[in-house]
Amino acid sequence: MPDTHPKRILVVDDETTVCQSIKLALADEGYSIDLAASGEEALRRGDLSDYDLILADMMMPGTSGLDLLKGIQSKDPAARVVIITGYPTDKAASQSLRMGAVDFLPKPFTPAELRAAVARALAIKARTAGMKD
Amino acid sequence: MRIRVFRAVPDLPIRLKLILAFLAVIGVGGIVSLFIGTRIMHRTIITLAQDKVRHDLSAAWMVYNEKLHGIADVVRISAARETIRDALAAGKPAPLAGTLEGVRRQFGLDFLSLTDARGRVVLRARRPENSGEDRSSDPLIGRALRKEDAAATAVLSRAELLEESADLADRARIETIPTPMAEAGAETREDQGLVLEAASPVTDDRGAVLGVLYGAILLNRNFEIVDKVKDIVFEGERYKGRDVGTVTIFQDDLRIATNVQNETGARALGTRVSREVGRTVLGEGRAWVDRAFVVTDWYISAYDPIHDAGGRIVGMLYVGMLEKPYLDRRDAVMGTFTGLAILCALSLLLILSLLTLGITRPLRAIVEATDKIAQGELDHRLRIASRDEVGRLARSFDRMTEDLQKANANLVEWGRTLERRVEERTRELREMQDHLVQSEKLASLGKIAAGVAHEINNPLTSILINTHLMLEQGDRIAPFRENLTLMAEETSRCALIVRRLLDFARQTPPRMERARVNELIERTGRLLEVQAGVHHIKIAMDLDPGLPTIELDRHQIQQVFWNLTINAIEAMPDGGTLTLISRPGATPGTVDVEVADTGVGIPRENLTRLFEPFFTTKSSGTGLGLAVTYGIIERHGGTIEVKSEVGRGSIFTIKFPAVKEGDRDAGHASETDPGRG
Numbered sequence: 001m002p003d004t005h006p007k008r009i010l011v012v013d014d015e016t017t018v019c020q021s022i023k024l025a026l027a028d029e030g031y032s033i034d035l036a037a038s039g040e041e042a043l044r045r046g047d048l049s050d051y052d053l054i055l056a057d058m059m060m061p062g063t064s065g066l067d068l069l070k071g072i073q074s075k076d077p078a079a080r081v082v083i084i085t086g087y088p089t090d091k092a093a094s095q096s097l098r099m100g101a102v103d104f105l106p107k108p109f110t111p112a113e114l115r116a117a118v119a120r121a122l123a124i125k126a127r128t129a130g131m132k133d
Numbered sequence: 134m135r136i137r138v139f140r141a142v143p144d145l146p147i148r149l150k151l152i153l154a155f156l157a158v159i160g161v162g163g164i165v166s167l168f169i170g171t172r173i174m175h176r177t178i179i180t181l182a183q184d185k186v187r188h189d190l191s192a193a194w195m196v197y198n199e200k201l202h203g204i205a206d207v208v209r210i211s212a213a214r215e216t217i218r219d220a221l222a223a224g225k226p227a228p229l230a231g232t233l234e235g236v237r238r239q240f241g242l243d244f245l246s247l248t249d250a251r252g253r254v255v256l257r258a259r260r261p262e263n264s265g266e267d268r269s270s271d272p273l274i275g276r277a278l279r280k281e282d283a284a285a286t287a288v289l290s291r292a293e294l295l296e297e298s299a300d301l302a303d304r305a306r307i308e309t310i311p312t313p314m315a316e317a318g319a320e321t322r323e324d325q326g327l328v329l330e331a332a333s334p335v336t337d338d339r340g341a342v343l344g345v346l347y348g349a350i351l352l353n354r355n356f357e358i359v360d361k362v363k364d365i366v367f368e369g370e371r372y373k374g375r376d377v378g379t380v381t382i383f384q385d386d387l388r389i390a391t392n393v394q395n396e397t398g399a400r401a402l403g404t405r406v407s408r409e410v411g412r413t414v415l416g417e418g419r420a421w422v423d424r425a426f427v428v429t430d431w432y433i434s435a436y437d438p439i440h441d442a443g444g445r446i447v448g449m450l451y452v453g454m455l456e457k458p459y460l461d462r463r464d465a466v467m468g469t470f471t472g473l474a475i476l477c478a479l480s481l482l483l484i485l486s487l488l489t490l491g492i493t494r495p496l497r498a499i500v501e502a503t504d505k506i507a508q509g510e511l512d513h514r515l516r517i518a519s520r521d522e523v524g525r526l527a528r529s530f531d532r533m534t535e536d537l538q539k540a541n542a543n544l545v546e547w548g549r550t551l552e553r554r555v556e557e558r559t560r561e562l563r564e565m566q567d568h569l570v571q572s573e574k575l576a577s578l579g580k581i582a583a584g585v586a587h588e589i590n591n592p593l594t595s596i597l598i599n600t601h602l603m604l605e606q607g608d609r610i611a612p613f614r615e616n617l618t619l620m621a622e623e624t625s626r627c628a629l630i631v632r633r634l635l636d637f638a639r640q641t642p643p644r645m646e647r648a649r650v651n652e653l654i655e656r657t658g659r660l661l662e663v664q665a666g667v668h669h670i671k672i673a674m675d676l677d678p679g680l681p682t683i684e685l686d687r688h689q690i691q692q693v694f695w696n697l698t699i700n701a702i703e704a705m706p707d708g709g710t711l712t713l714i715s716r717p718g719a720t721p722g723t724v725d726v727e728v729a730d731t732g733v734g735i736p737r738e739n740l741t742r743l744f745e746p747f748f749t750t751k752s753s754g755t756g757l758g759l760a761v762t763y764g765i766i767e768r769h770g771g772t773i774e775v776k777s778e779v780g781r782g783s784i785f786t787i788k789f790p791a792v793k794e795g796d797r798d799a800g801h802a803s804e805t806d807p808g809r810g
Contacts, residue, residue: 015591015594015595017591017592017595018591018594018595020595021594021595021598021599022598024598024599024602025598025601025602059587085587086586086587086588086589086590086591086594087583087586087587087590087635088632088635089635106590107590107591107593107594108590108593108594108596108597108598108624108628109594109597109598110597110598110601110621111598111601111602111605112601114598
């Protein structure tokens with residue numbers, strides 16, 4: 001069933017080049033992409049729960065990715081968050097997943113890997129949403 | 134001086150001290166006893182001599198008085214003769230002259246004379262022609278006139294002597310010789326004579342005194358008495374050419390009859406008694422018994438005063454013994470005594486010397502032993518058997534030395550043990566320090582790596598994404614496809630390096646599980662087969678099937694084996710043999726794994742840095758492989774060592790620890806751990 005509305009994705013990373021690159025990589029996929037340069041900025045958005053997927057960098061000054069994850073989940077327990085990080089450790093991965101992130105994507109990644117991860121995450125969302133519904 | 138002497142004494146050897154002390158005792162004792170002995174002996178001998186001389190003087194008196202009594206007897210008996218009585222009674226004494234002279238000569242009288250009843254001389258035997266002189270004033274004649282027999286020593290003047298006989302006066306005359314110790318100022322004297330005189334009354338039938346018969350011998354120059362005494366008492370004993378005994382009759386202080394000889398050997402007539410004797414005997418009328426200097430020699434002498442009939446002191450009777458024989462005898466005794474004393478002292482000294490040797494020899498042995506022990510000869514023993522204090526000291530000393538030896542041995546042993554322990558501890562410490570340094574390096578590197586990875590991964594993400602996005606543009610970028618592909622690959626390589634760095638820095642605690650190390654080795658071998666074949670490398674395995682299971686993180690240990698074997702293969706570019714060995718470790722429960730190659734080997738200077746991060750000899754290496762390996766083994770509580778020889782190959786040995794007792798049943802706990810996705 002084709003969706004008329006494009007999926008909305010919020011990319012949160014203090015590295016603007018990374019944000020831009022992700023937006024570029026996903027540009028042809030038909031998503032509506034917004035960018036936020038920090039966890040605080042993301043949380044300030046009133047429409048945070050409207051996003052279908054949030055890509056959040058784990059290590060950011062101030063509000064970290066995991067803080068953001070917690071904040072989003074308090075507003076929308078069904079929110080889909082993929083944690084990306086430049087410091088991919090077992091501990092970080094297991095912690096994110098335990099806290100409810102749908103995936104964990106270590107930097108650096110190719111556009112293909114990114115797209116696959118986003119598609120996978122949205123699919124999970126669709127499935128859980130379906131279950132929810 | 135005394136202080137100095139006593140200060141010097143402690144420096145002397147004990148033996149000398151003892152000998153000196155004994156010498157002092159012997160010396161003082163000897164001198165004192167010699168002194169006292171000499172005094173006692175001298176006194177004894179002199180006393181004995183004085184007793185003897187006193188006794189001899191008595192004997193002399195006996196002879197003297199016997200002579201006097203003899204004269205008295207002659208005079209009395211003669212006075213009783215009838216011819217004399219009758220002649221006197223008839224008043225015609227002249228015819229008696231022959232008779233009297235006969236009597237005089239027969240009995241050795243010097244004169245014999247007759248008086249009448251009034252004391253007038255009527256007849257002299259020597260001089261019949263000289264008569265008429267009144268002698269009644271003579272005390273002896275006076276007593277005879279009173280019908281008494283009288284006899285005594287008497288002094289007659291020269292005139293009186295001349296009356297009796299001219300030669301008597303000459304005999305009586307004795308020249309006075311100056312004598313050194315005599316009383317001064319008595320050199321001139323009358324030429325008197327000392328006589329032994331007796332007088333007896335001549336009586337008629339009725340007892341009336343008819344006259345007096347008197348006679349005498351002159352003692353001057355009459356040596357009969359003195360020589361007789363000498364002969365009887367001293368038996369003519371002589372000493373060194375001199376008579377031992379001497380007898381003298383003094384008239385007053387003058388020698389008138391003597392056998393004392395002067396320097397020329399003649400009788401010392403005319404010499405005088407010493408002043409001291411004269412004053413005692415003549416002056417005070419006391420006897421003198423002492424040593425006295427007589428003419429030329431010292432005599433042990435006795436003097437008695439001679440009294441006349443009136444009690445007047447008229448002379449002295451002297452007996453003397455030459456002192457010299459006594460002194461010589463005393464000296465001889467003293468010499469013997471002294472000789473004996475010296476002999477005794479010498480004997481004592483010899484005995485003492487031997488005795489002190491007996492004392493000091495062990496002491497010296499102890500002193501020498503002390504020196505030896507001080508020089509380290511601790512097995513030296515005295516072994517002195519004596520039971521005295523020195524023996525006890527020696528035994529204590531031996532015991533002490535033995536203890537010392539034991540203590541020393543212990544000390545040496547302790548020293549060795551300590552040295553060994555210090556070496557061990559030093560090695561352990563060095564190893565621990567190396568280990569710690571390595572760990573510190575790894576830890577700090579981990580932090581850096583984490584930061585670097587985070588910072589680098591961000592730009593790498595942008596580069597990787599954009600390079601790939603460009604590559605997705607198809608023909609539009611055809612001229613740059615090759616460049617972009619290179620860029621993408623190199624970026625990926627960067628990403629790989631960063632990932633390795635992170636792997637290393639991650640220091641994930643191993644997820645322990647019970648495993649058979651042989652399984653991991655065998656799997657590694659299978660994975661290597663292709664690569665080994667390419668490089669013409671033979672893989673040899675020597676795995677002990679009886680190994681105990683150990684606890685390990687399969688993934689990490691697999692990575693370790695992989696790292697080591699890949700390194701080994703790279704070390705053998707021209708082929709060779711890779712040997713994988715497993716065997717039980719030195720302590721029960723432990724396992725050793727060896728990865729050996731026959732490759733190029735590692736230079737000595739690189740061996741120590743081999744496990745340092747980023748140390749690499751390969752152009753394409755990250756320098757993290759062995760550092761990661763080291764970290765993993767360390768986290769497993771094991772060790773990894775390398776031995777290598779350039780040109781012959783290297784051997785890496787991993788020692789896995791035994792399973793801890795408490796963890797025996799925890800083997801499967803890791804199965805339930807949530808794994809990384």
